[in-house]
Amino acid sequence: MAENYVGKRVKRTEDPRLIQGLAHYVDDIKLPDTLHAVFLRSIYAHARIKSVDTSAAAKVPGVVAVYTGKDVSAKIGPVPCAGALPDLKTPDHRVLATNKVYFVGHPIAVVVAENRYAAKDAADLIQVDYEELPVALDEEKATQPGSPVIHEQFGTNVAYKLTAGEGDIEAALKSADKVIKQRILNQRLAPIAMEPRGVLVRYYPGEQELTMWTSTQIPHLARTQIALMLGFPENKFRLIAPEVGGGFGSKLNVYAEEALLGWIAMQLNRPVKWIESRRENIQATIHGRGQTGYLEIGYKKDGTITGLRYNVFADLGSYFQLLTPAIPTLTGLMLSGCYKIPAIQINVTGVFTNKMATDAYRGAGRPEATYVVERALDLVAADMGKDPVEVRRKNFPAPSEFPFKTATGLFYDSGNYEGALKKALDISGYHKLRDEQAKARKEGRLIGIGVSTYVEICALGPSQAMPAGGWESATVRIEPTGKVTVLTGASPHGQGQETSFAQLAADQLGVHINDVTVIHGDTSIVQYGIGTFGSRATAVGGTAVWYAIEKLKEKANKIAHHLLEAGEGKVTFKDGKFSVEAPKVKAASVPEPVLPAAGMAPGASLPDPEPHGKHVSLQDVALAAHLAKSLPQDMEPGLSATYFFEPKNFTFPFGTHIAVVEIDRETGEIHFQRYVAVDDCGKVINPMLVDGQVQGGIVQALGQALFEEVVYDDQGQLVSGTLMDYAVPRASNIPWMELDRTETPTDVNPMGVKGVGEAGTIGATPAIVAAVVDALSPLGVRHLDMPIKPETVWRIIGKNKTGAA
Amino acid sequence: MKTKINVTVNGVSHQGEVEPRMLLVHYLRDALNLTGTHIGCETSLCGACTVLVDGLAVKSCTLFAVQLDGSKVTTIEGLAAEGKLHPVQEGFWEHHGLQCGYCTPGMIMTAAQILERNPDPSDEEIRHGLEGNLCRCTGYQHIVQAVQCAAKKMKSKTAVAR
Ligand code: FES
Numbered sequence: 031m032a033e034n035y036v037g038k039r040v041k042r043t044e045d046p047r048l049i050q051g052l053a054h055y056v057d058d059i060k061l062p063d064t065l066h067a068v069f070l071r072s073i074y075a076h077a078r079i080k081s082v083d084t085s086a087a088a089k090v091p092g093v094v095a096v097y098t099g100k101d102v103s104a105k106i107g108p109v110p111c112a113g114a115l116p117d118l119k120t121p122d123h124r125v126l127a128t129n130k131v132y133f134v135g136h137p138i139a140v141v142v143a144e145n146r147y148a149a150k151d152a153a154d155l156i157q158v159d160y161e162e163l164p165v166a167l168d169e170e171k172a173t174q175p176g177s178p179v180i181h182e183q184f185g186t187n188v189a190y191k192l193t194a195g196e197g198d199i200e201a202a203l204k205s206a207d208k209v210i211k212q213r214i215l216n217q218r219l220a221p222i223a224m225e226p227r228g229v230l231v232r233y234y235p236g237e238q239e240l241t242m243w244t245s246t247q248i249p250h251l252a253r254t255q256i257a258l259m260l261g262f263p264e265n266k267f268r269l270i271a272p273e274v275g276g277g278f279g280s281k282l283n284v285y286a287e288e289a290l291l292g293w294i295a296m297q298l299n300r301p302v303k304w305i306e307s308r309r310e311n312i313q314a315t316i317h318g319r320g321q322t323g324y325l326e327i328g329y330k331k332d333g334t335i336t337g338l339r340y341n342v343f344a345d346l347g348s349y350f351q352l353l354t355p356a357i358p359t360l361t362g363l364m365l366s367g368c369y370k371i372p373a374i375q376i377n378v379t380g381v382f383t384n385k386m387a388t389d390a391y392r393g394a395g396r397p398e399a400t401y402v403v404e405r406a407l408d409l410v411a412a413d414m415g416k417d418p419v420e421v422r423r424k425n426f427p428a429p430s431e432f433p434f435k436t437a438t439g440l441f442y443d444s445g446n447y448e449g450a451l452k453k454a455l456d457i458s459g460y461h462k463l464r465d466e467q468a469k470a471r472k473e474g475r476l477i478g479i480g481v482s483t484y485v486e487i488c489a490l491g492p493s494q495a496m497p498a499g500g501w502e503s504a505t506v507r508i509e510p511t512g513k514v515t516v517l518t519g520a521s522p523h524g525q526g527q528e529t530s531f532a533q534l535a536a537d538q539l540g541v542h543i544n545d546v547t548v549i550h551g552d553t554s555i556v557q558y559g560i561g562t563f564g565s566r567a568t569a570v571g572g573t574a575v576w577y578a579i580e581k582l583k584e585k586a587n588k589i590a591h592h593l594l595e596a597g598e599g600k601v602t603f604k605d606g607k608f609s610v611e612a613p614k615v616k617a618a619s620v621p622e623p624v625l626p627a628a629g630m631a632p633g634a635s636l637p638d639p640e641p642h643g644k645h646v647s648l649q650d651v652a653l654a655a656h657l658a659k660s661l662p663q664d665m666e667p668g669l670s671a672t673y674f675f676e677p678k679n680f681t682f683p684f685g686t687h688i689a690v691v692e693i694d695r696e697t698g699e700i701h702f703q704r705y706v707a708v709d710d711c712g713k714v715i716n717p718m719l720v721d722g723q724v725q726g727g728i729v730q731a732l733g734q735a736l737f738e739e740v741v742y743d744d745q746g747q748l749v750s751g752t753l754m755d756y757a758v759p760r761a762s763n764i765p766w767m768e769l770d771r772t773e774t775p776t777d778v779n780p781m782g783v784k785g786v787g788e789a790g791t792i793g794a795t796p797a798i799v800a801a802v803v804d805a806l807s808p809l810g811v812r813h814l815d816m817p818i819k820p821e822t823v824w825r826i827i828g829k830n831k832t833g834a835a
Numbered sequence: 836m837k838t839k840i841n842v843t844v845n846g847v848s849h850q851g852e853v854e855p856r857m858l859l860v861h862y863l864r865d866a867l868n869l870t871g872t873h874i875g876c877e878t879s880l881c882g883a884c885t886v887l888v889d890g891l892a893v894k895s896c897t898l899f900a901v902q903l904d905g906s907k908v909t910t911i912e913g914l915a916a917e918g919k920l921h922p923v924q925e926g927f928w929e930h931h932g933l934q935c936g937y938c939t940p941g942m943i944m945t946a947a948q949i950l951e952r953n954p955d956p957s958d959e960e961i962r963h964g965l966e967g968n969l970c971r972c973t974g975y976q977h978i979v980q981a982v983q984c985a986a987k988k989m990k991s992k993t994a995v996a997r
């Protein structure tokens with residue numbers, strides 16, 4: 031008898047290989063005769079390359095080839111950017127720099143050698159003659175006259191300007207009783223997947239077959255783009271995302287190194303591998319966030335928000351990666367938060383700077399928006415002297431107002447913001463916390479409570495709204511032995527869809543979960559897919575699996591009907607078996623047959639049930655479908671179905687996060703007392719996986735709020751270039767997270783799932799910042815920029831002391 | 836110039852010649868093909884490469900293979916004894932202590948050492964013990980629970996053994 035798996039805390043099927051060190055990430059795949067590539071990268075943020083001398087490098091024993099920009103630029107197409115915006119200035123982004131370098135880490139040359147050590151030695155011997163140029167680093171200053179211009183051909187550092195939003199913002203702000211303004215920073219972050227990028231390529235000249243193993247979130251899209259860059263037929267190009275050690279958006283991209291390695295493998299007819307070092311990873315894998323903005327929010331005396339305007343300078347870096355210019359547009363979409371704001375306007379100025387490109391980092395434009403709107407609501411509350419919870423409630427749409435249209439042009443599918451808020455308030459004991467805080471303040475303690483009520487846009491998304499298709503695909507096959515194979519176009523890399531999709535399939539097909547295998551990431555095995563990002567794998571990819579199975583069951587049902595010779599009878603499917611429903615008259619007169627259960631003597635001796643109780647298993651049907659000796663007339667043999675699911679809308683998960691902190695007056699250190707999160711991601715397939723996603727996201731958000739920042743100095747040197755200087759949260763500086771959920775299904779897909787991969791990074795940052803600001807509010811603090819370091823806090827406390835003395 | 840070394844890894848003795856500058860982690864991964872030990876930084880900052888050398892958890896990117904002459908090394912591949920998962924591995928599986936799995940071998944080796952030194956660690960002691968191991972996926976909470984679960988399993992085992 032089949033178990034029910036959906037909704038349960040099922041242990042992951044991917045784990046046994048991972049916990050025993052038996053999985054294969056790119057660097058674990060070994061091919062005989064493999065060469066190793068090492069890149070030489072710019073040490074300057076902006077410079078003209080006068081010459082590159084590779085002669086000494088080429089002489090190092092073991093070195094097979096050295097290539098510079100001159101060798102490859104005409105042969106490999108530009109690194110693609112899919113963000114199409116009106117009047118966008120797109121620089122020609124070649125795989126290696128030729129005349130100029132634009133950021134520290136910009137690749138200039140590549141050495142290919144018999145082993146990594148030799149390649150590294152040789153790269154150190156390449157002589158580059160640079161002419162240093164003045165730098166443009168600050169996204170605001172770079173737009174001003176007199177700033178050095180990065181791409182001379184444009185005559186400006188402004189890549190694009192964009193205005194979006196609905197409602198008369200001028201009138202809305204005028205109608206307000208008060209307008210609050212605030213400068214808001216979303217600092218540059220590095221995604222830091224623990225597995226750096228890596229590429230291994232093999233070319234078989236006889237078969238003209240190119241195989242690439244690369245650590246990516248988008249195997250199919252990457253294959254198409256790299257094939258175009260190389261001018262190589264896509265159907266002879268197999269791209270495999272093997273085990274991928276985290277992505278967070280950083281591997282939702284197509285990188286210069288991937289195409290170049292493909293080209294090298296074809297030049298040398300030998301496999302070639304490149305594994306990114308951590309230093310390269312922080313220099314030359316995309317960054318996230320990087321926005322400096324100015325918000326204006328208008329409100330009425332009773333706390334009703336009348337309008338919100340956000341003028342933002344987006345730090346794009348020097349070149350575009352896949353989605354660079356598009357990310358700030360997502361910020362614009364989500365500026366309504368979970369509030370009724372009649373007029374919203376965003377004015378984006380996308381700016382080139384002498385830094386690595388920014389792109390999608392977990393949340394990708396939405397954490398920025400949530401941070402802006404949540405800070406805005408807190409500023410209103412502080413200004414009014416009201417509890418931030420009350421101001422939020424005042425502006426929530428009621429559950430009955432869904433689908434809810436925002437002034438940013440979205441339709442929120444479903445929501446019960448009050449429900450999640452109330453639950454979080456109850457769990458945290460919010461009112462008691464406020465009482466305790468008041469008492470503690472009298473004793474001079476600095477305790478702060480921060481609340482954020484967020485909504486996010488997930489399940490990206492309808493193809494209309496996406497640069498390269500927003501659907502997802504699945505093929506489900508029942509093999510002749512009855513085993514189930516699921517091929518998904520999504521490309522999980524830690525999220526656990528090998529398990530959650532197996533749960534889904536096992537329930538729908540009434541089989542044991544161990545009889546289901548989920549395959550992904552190999553373009554030669556899996557039908558075209560879009561990939562895993564934007565909290566879409568379950569809501570879009572899972573739905574494709576769901577529909578594929580429904581389609582397959584229709585066919586299986588017809589075969590079963592035929593096998594059972596059911597005639598007019600209706601065949602139903604339950605627990606892995608097809609049975610003929612008895613014609614009504616008969617059914618009334620014959621008692622329900624008792625099916626033999628293993629080991630039960632009386633049952634076991636029962637004769638085969640009469641035709642009305644006859645059944646065939648899914649396995650019988652699968653075998654019949656493959657033997658094809660007895661199938662309904664004109665039916666295709668085999669038992670598999672493919673489905674491409676196109677969602678009709680995004681989904682909009684939401685929730686409430688509450689952080690409680692105490693600040694050490696002596697050191698400025700921020701200590702968490704509580705962290706409560708109530709998230710609503712619709713229906714849940716595996717609560718354990720959802721918790722994992724939320725926790726991981728919250729900790730990344732905490733990193734942004736308190737520790738992390740990509741820092742370039744005023745020469746454009748990357749100061750935070752190692753894990754010593756770039757502060758990823760460690761086990762000891764984070765709170766215990768108390769998690770709970772509400773469940774508001776969506777009708778965007780039949781399972782009612784919404785997506786949860788980015789919720790934590792979206793909901794948590796504002797809650798944590800709000801808590802610290804709240805703790806310092808007795809000292810007159812209304813806002814602080816991230817990352818809020820102990821030093822900043824300590825200085826504020828110190829200043830206040832002197833002020834008071 | 837290559838140097839001869841003699842190392843026992845996961846109970847198997849290996850003789851080999853290595854370049855003096857070869858890192859232990861490269862020796863394990865490239866010479867012995869034990870690729871379960873991962874590299875996340877090569878600068879002793881992430882813990883992905885943690886293995887046990889003569890019973891001590893060390894970051895194998897901070898040692899040269901030549902320093903290991905005469906030592907006993909245990910890697911993640913050698914942790915499950917006779918095909919049975921180590922309690923820490925079980926704990927990680929049961930409590931979803933991993934997502935992408937890249938930090939996991941190092942985490943598990945470190946956790947095994949934490950429990951060896953302190954069979955009943957508090958939440959704070961576990962977190963302190965894991966300071967040198969970065970995980971970008973999990974937020975650590977499930978890892979802490981995994982280690983607590985392993986502690987319980989190991990305790991009940993020793994109780995049975997007595
Ligand atoms: S690889 Fe050794 S500590 Fe990071």
Ligand code: FES
Binds near residue numbers: 276937938969
């Ligand atoms: S599980 Fe991905 S880094 Fe820890």
